[in-house]
Amino acid sequence: MSQNSASSAPASRRRLRLGMVGGGPGAFIGAVHRIAARLDDRYELVAGALSSDPERARAAGAELFLAPDRCYTDFRAMAAAEAARPDGIDVVAIVTPNHLHYPMATAFLEAGIHVICDKPLVNTVEEAEALVALVRETGLVFVLTHNYSGYPMIRQARAMVAAGALGALRVIQAEYAQDWLATAVEQSGQKQAVWRTDPTRGGVAGSIGDIGTHAFHLAEFVSGLRCTALAADLQSFVPGRRLDDNAHILMRYESGVRGTLWASQVCTGTTNGLRLRLFGEAGGLDWHQEQPNELRFTPLGGPTRIIQRAGPESLPEATDISRLPAGHPEGYLEGFAQIYRDAADRIAAALEGRQAPTEAPLPTVEDGLRGVHFIHGVVESSRRDAAWVSLPAP
């Protein structure tokens, strides 16, 4: 086999009791969340509201080894019942279309249950602010699955920037290009496409909400800087599409840093092309999601170095969360699972009334609010023909 041992066992050894809302048969992201929860053996799925149809809810639950009495058809009923059980769920994963995040998160938080929620947070600034307030009020853990921030080499990049490896930053180039909406697949009923291109469910933005928010979050996450203003030009290239499917954005960050952000779902030849490049006075970094195990670092005056996850010059921030040695590719699921693993540490600490041992950089409800500001800022700027729109400070 190979050289390193997989990372050591987590400090706290209890499996958290997990519930899931949404994510029934055929759902893409629900299955991903479940694998992510299982990977490190920190969760046990014990309850779900997988369908509003009783028959289908029970069948889906059986498929997932849920007890029949914990297969709910209504999320409010589930929150109430689980809160009342002595063995009720510790945490719920919300994996529905965007417009349902707000009422669901609210219901579970009010029932005293920690929340892991898919992105984007919610569809309006008002909802986002209300959720921020509720999380603060309840003191519960709220984790937003900006899963790309769980990739070890993204953590490495963040650590390198923080440690000054790039010196003062100058330029951030973020792009996230896909091609699966290059034709009007929503008109043929493709389930993933239908709700994402429907304003009543997906919100005011299409590609910007679906993938642009990931790129935005990652740019801020890695750079440690806040975007202060943006100027956006949105397009809907596919005839009949009601939301944007392509976006070009000029970005201004704190400290005079500049950049662009490009999000697209209509560019044939790209697949899940999330790429982040950062350039500073002392060096540059280049990372591509489709080759997530390597990070290219070029110090000023030196050749480019290919830093491999868990290999030479891989920092503890990346190596310690690696499950495999270098050369054994980890991927999307492991990055997603990292969010779950870090969330488990935090939730377990909360349940036991102690500090989480190491404060992993998990995306929070506040990051969700920023994402909603970003979405609305972009839409507003584009409506005003790419006028500059300021983003509020967090």
Added chain:
Amino acid sequence: MSQNSASSAPASRRRLRLGMVGGGPGAFIGAVHRIAARLDDRYELVAGALSSDPERARAAGAELFLAPDRCYTDFRAMAAAEAARPDGIDVVAIVTPNHLHYPMATAFLEAGIHVICDKPLVNTVEEAEALVALVRETGLVFVLTHNYSGYPMIRQARAMVAAGALGALRVIQAEYAQDWLATAVEQSGQKQAVWRTDPTRGGVAGSIGDIGTHAFHLAEFVSGLRCTALAADLQSFVPGRRLDDNAHILMRYESGVRGTLWASQVCTGTTNGLRLRLFGEAGGLDWHQEQPNELRFTPLGGPTRIIQRAGPESLPEATDISRLPAGHPEGYLEGFAQIYRDAADRIAAALEGRQAPTEAPLPTVEDGLRGVHFIHGVVESSRRDAAWVSLPAP
């Protein structure tokens, strides 16, 4: 997110009861097996012989949520006790150094328990033949974790070759180069290195046994051809090393196909560089383990096409076992988990007395025997200064 839904749930919904022998704290491959078993929720780990020290066995078991009475210190005791329990394990995973595979596999097979065993199978041809006989006699499932054959694009390559996309094959180039043994790490006590370079535990071969067997299996697995003869030149470059750490081999396959196989663990700049290239009258294929989601196919007279897992021209053999859409990288753990998923189908069918629904191409005890023949053939050829040595037909 993205376009496809993750693959549908498996036909049979029961979790198999899994035991593990070896794989205690600090073990690399034990942790990998456990994640692989968990990924698709087809197994539940319920028993283990994780250490011969009672204290450590219990601690390691607690870490893995095992009941105290199922934390064994002796594999024979475990086989007997589990076979006697009504809720005893269905299958055991053997994840120890090579020299223990034989007695352990024998014990569990004789106790009527299915076996998943790490590679290489055993250290001698005699042991391998005895195991083959025992598996046939008991009718139990025996799966060898040549995990790289679980990668979707390896399954794709195999399917393309079988379908004639390359025409009659001509050349197979297999290489597996690492660098983690470039220095005498075994002398500093690195646990993974120590037993692999110790003939009493690793067997007659070093790199050939550890990684050469993977490359050999993959070459035969993808090509559908058997190696008939080989001529090998082995080296031990690192002073004091007792087994080979580099091997160059001329290969002859059925039907006049020729190739080379290179295995090394001392080549700085390679990491886990398993690469397979096949060339035929009508086209060529190129796959590299470190970028496992793509397969390069060049038809005669056409440009090279980059086929992505679950993307255009991805065959059902690859797409149907994908957990994620194209562009969302899967890696080593998913490939390993595929072996476990396919094994679960087969074992569940055996337990229920029916045929496994689709006969996935799982590595078997017979493949293990071939691997042992390969190891001994290589060592013999090298002793005779790279004379040709025939491999027996399977």
Added chain:
Amino acid sequence: MSQNSASSAPASRRRLRLGMVGGGPGAFIGAVHRIAARLDDRYELVAGALSSDPERARAAGAELFLAPDRCYTDFRAMAAAEAARPDGIDVVAIVTPNHLHYPMATAFLEAGIHVICDKPLVNTVEEAEALVALVRETGLVFVLTHNYSGYPMIRQARAMVAAGALGALRVIQAEYAQDWLATAVEQSGQKQAVWRTDPTRGGVAGSIGDIGTHAFHLAEFVSGLRCTALAADLQSFVPGRRLDDNAHILMRYESGVRGTLWASQVCTGTTNGLRLRLFGEAGGLDWHQEQPNELRFTPLGGPTRIIQRAGPESLPEATDISRLPAGHPEGYLEGFAQIYRDAADRIAAALEGRQAPTEAPLPTVEDGLRGVHFIHGVVESSRRDAAWVSLPAP
């Protein structure tokens, strides 16, 4: 060696008599022009104004095998003398800093001598328009060395777009990133840096003029579309720098096509990173200058194909101008030489009073005018905080 023969000899067999202005010892681009002129044996360098210092002019001329009486110290004297000689130069190459292009080009055109001129054309719109008028009036050939348009795979991309391989275009992403000005090298006297960052010589723009114009030209050249408006955000990151060293631009093209253009000379880890990506309804193209022999083409619904220069699916537009078969890399000099070869065909035809046999897509004085409009549009937009600025139709 290999399979194809190099491309056949050009139709017209005469060597053009070439003069050069600028490009004395230590000049980068002068040496490039000379190699480009020599490569296909269509020119003979016979005269030059390589320095205003008589001693240095003669020494530099001797180095280049010029006769002493054709080593001039003044471009006007050179234009007059050469025009008067029966064996005077047919064509002059102008390879000086930008601010000298206008008077020099004017002098040679007025003397009836064809011109090959480095880019950008001139520093002001007025000069550019005057040159356009003069070229039209004289009927002489004027070629602008937007050399990247001479790369075979750029010609291929242009031909594919024109033939509809991408369908209706949607998005054009152009980027040209370098890092050689990441520090204030101009303050240490680096010759190439000094004049490029000096407004009196480089003009109103820095990186935009030096490399942004290449990216702009290429985007229009390949797409066949005109940019109609742009919104630009310019920066001068290096303290003390007087011109832009980084530029982010939103681009709007004819037919609703959108894009961005990024030019930078301060991004460590990029070298000469000119990349062009085009996406249309039916497919996408991706080309990178540092790997110029391949073009990635992804048809809608198919895998990406790596089209190699002179290999399968290489069109006549690329193969016919290849000097080498596929796999034998051509580079920057060959692309530059293509401009010279095409210019030779055109000039020879003009000298002989006939049509140039195939009308190669050479960059003209009108392209130079567009580049100047682009530069001034970008600068104006940035001054107005990234307001949209229209570009005039050509």
Added chain:
Amino acid sequence: MSQNSASSAPASRRRLRLGMVGGGPGAFIGAVHRIAARLDDRYELVAGALSSDPERARAAGAELFLAPDRCYTDFRAMAAAEAARPDGIDVVAIVTPNHLHYPMATAFLEAGIHVICDKPLVNTVEEAEALVALVRETGLVFVLTHNYSGYPMIRQARAMVAAGALGALRVIQAEYAQDWLATAVEQSGQKQAVWRTDPTRGGVAGSIGDIGTHAFHLAEFVSGLRCTALAADLQSFVPGRRLDDNAHILMRYESGVRGTLWASQVCTGTTNGLRLRLFGEAGGLDWHQEQPNELRFTPLGGPTRIIQRAGPESLPEATDISRLPAGHPEGYLEGFAQIYRDAADRIAAALEGRQAPTEAPLPTVEDGLRGVHFIHGVVESSRRDAAWVSLPAP
């Protein structure tokens, strides 16, 4: 443009008078030699024996601007006439099929004319030894165009090995794979294929002579080590082919270094795939001809560095012979031209009775002899079923 100036002018400024034998219209390698000779302006082509047919010889000569009286139809007549002229050629380039190299080289050497000759040197060991003796006897310069040794990053690799960057070498992997002979193109009359697959012209070996010798030369050139023994398995995959089109070879070098060499012309998906990897105690190098401007260097314990030609960590051996700054790709022709440039230095020095200023590592007649030994050693080993064959020390 960019940062560096092109390399400075050579010390000696005279153009050598060059003759060419072979290389008439349609010849591939003749055109390459001519461009290589022109690139740095160190040669003037003044005479040729381009065809044995007077009409065609004159037409071809006119195409190349040769005076009619220097268009010969017979190489012996040319050697005699040119030797007799006061302005006769200084050096001849021999660019014919292999079997003609010997009589031609002999004729020109005997006439006192320096020789640049294509590879492989000749077809038999006897001829090779005779040529070595003749070159020594005459004291003339004899350069063999193992052109790949002219690539800057190959020179860099050689210098790094010599300087100990890899420590003591262990493994050398050389491969040169093409696909242009994957079908029986010689049967359709393809000129390049016909003579290469004809034993009376190509010699005893096919792919081994045509491209294997390049890989062999490069392995020794870069490593500074001599191959001492080899064991080869040759194939002729294409029905009707009379010479090998694929070869797998086990290699043993001085100092216990081991390797393989693979040469093939039938592997679809490879193009001109010459790759060289060297591994030593302290690091590894990886170079691929199709991306010749970069060299990957991995020091033991560090990440892989991508060293770019003329970029950071590019040594003088590479930077000083670069015509362009990093990021501006040089290719095959520039590498070939380097051989010509170095040859010009050496020949000019010889003509002027002085030492060549820096002794560039040019391939010599002795290297040619080694190549012939290699060819015959491979063929003999393969005839004896891959028995070990020793190569004589040089």
